[in-house]
Amino acid sequence: MDVRRAGERYRGGDPAAGIESLHSFSFGPHYAPDNLRFGALIACNEERLAPGAGFDEHRHSHTEIVTWVVEGELTHRDSTGRTSVIGPGGLQHLSAAGGVRHTERNEGTIPLTFVQMWLAPLEPGGFPAYEAVPALAGSTRYAVPEAGALLHVRRLEARDRTAVPDAPYVYVHVVRGEMLLGGQRLGPGDAARITGGGGLEAEVLRDAELLMWEMGAG
Template sequence: MIRTNIDIRRSKERFQTEIPWLESRHSFSFGHHYDPKNTHHGLLLVNNDDIVRPGTGFQTHPHQDMEIVTWVLDGELEHKDTLGNAGIIYPGLAQRMSAGRGIWHSEMNPSGDREVHFVQMWVLPDTEAIDPSYEQLDINRELDRGGLVPIASGRGHQAAIRIGQKGAVLWGGRLKPGESVRLPEAPYLHLFVPKGAVTLEGAGRLEKGDAVRLTAAGTPAVTADLASGAEILIWEMNPQSAP
């Protein structure tokens, strides 16, 4: 039986990467940042909050056997990969790359004077060594209606990109000041606040960059700050067996 737990992780507690072209905050172990007690939550292995300087970015590099979702908050991010996909990712455009047996891609800031701020998230796939694939979908209209909207889903939600993991759904919300939503019920939830601030029922106030790892915690309410509102990202995860 899964024990109920609400584990708050403050922004300042995250691993940090600071180099001339990149400011990155890592919610879990990543690269040379390693803590054996902080490698994942449920199916979620990576939650990187990245700011990339103008005209720079991640040069062509490989991935394998991972479902990768990129969510831009401000600015634009240019994607190119070895499948021939190329385009600009902007706020409200959900993007998914299934690395499968192997794919190479680059992620660059095409602007000459504006930073790009985005969150990149990795979840484990259902099946390894599949054909790599790519998908993107503009869901701004759905987000503007309020509430929670499925961004990426392994369960066939409408208005969501597809991921190869039946046990995971990524929900997003652009909450207006004072707007409240309830978290979905699942064995594992990961709530991240990339913009604004919220109050989580039973846990208190969460500022920009804060996260909460919930385990069998029911459906607590999240309420956006009365002044700033908030943007939130929620992974709902029902793994058969967490790693």
Template sequence: MDYIRLAGERGQANFGWLDSKHSFSFGSYYDPSHMGFSVLRVINDDTVSPGAGFSPHGHQDMEIISYILEGNIEHKDSTGNHYVIPAGEVQRMSAGTGITHSEYNPSQTDSLKFLQIWILPNVQGILPSYEQASIPQVSKLTALVTPDGQDGSLHIHQDAAIYRLVLEPGEAYQLETGSRFGYLHVINGAAITDRLTVNSGDAFGLKSERQQHLRAGEQGLEALWFDLPAKAS
């Protein structure tokens, strides 16, 4: 492993209505040793209280992916989109030349939990665009976001892809990077490797020409696997 990021060592911001854990430097949290991995710039693990949320704010030239873990998120943006995204769905917003949006927890009783992911685009100044989808698990490794939107995945403006890895308890899997970089972020369960066991919120990165054998723990494994271009992080 070339990079290890443990959940308990992440940055954290707690505003009462929002409890956010930052895998990489974000907002008031800054650590020069955790600035991203390849073009992966942000993974925020956000829990939003009932009825609360992010008021309208702007983004530009960034690929923003939300993966809803629990509850629902209500999205509104300046291009006219207004949707409620339930748990299990994936949302992709390309900020491009500039977009303003808000994100709220529409429930008055249940918390919202989601991963907010930012990936640097390989093109700037495009028109803002939006997608969301419920993508069923069709294999151990299922594409959620890809450069060409293949196999029902969402489209991203970068030579990068996000896959959902789901393993049954004790099931094994071999991660390989080839000429690229890879990053595994655990959502639920555990991945047991020859070096360490990574649990919910933990992550590790692999650079080019790496292989990593892992086995799911007693509760199985759900994780995101990022296939990234090989470049200095």
């Protein structure tokens, strides 16, 4: 188990424009050749947008983009004509496939925080697709078959325990709260990268929200 602390993440974005970004992997101008990906996961960004701030239209291709909204509302528009507004506890999945353009903005009146995760698809090409899930229950699985991955969402109370998936690659991201995992204490923004970790269990110390990726060997 390789634990990466919140304070170790690369800070990006454009603070003057109301955009603060925290990157867990090599990203943009921050090139880290030893931190390009883990399993299918190639990015895990925490984005904080002030009211009125956002990302203007830009292009993606050959990437599965899954976004989890923590606070505020995320307005999404893309070149396929889709528009959605996702609030806390909601998820969106943009399959960029052969290419798509989109915008992401905070058109609300309060700050917006979301966690955006990029995964490499098993096969390139295809046609773009989009799905919005306005609200997920506290114990839910969301499949991204294009990347051979499964996202486990867990909302847990203090003293709860939850099993960590048994898979070639498991990525655990703590959205909020605290827990013990493999003898290590993890807090908000911390992450654990696990290989060959069958039988692991997380013990919640303070009410927590976890995102856990279960990924194959590729």
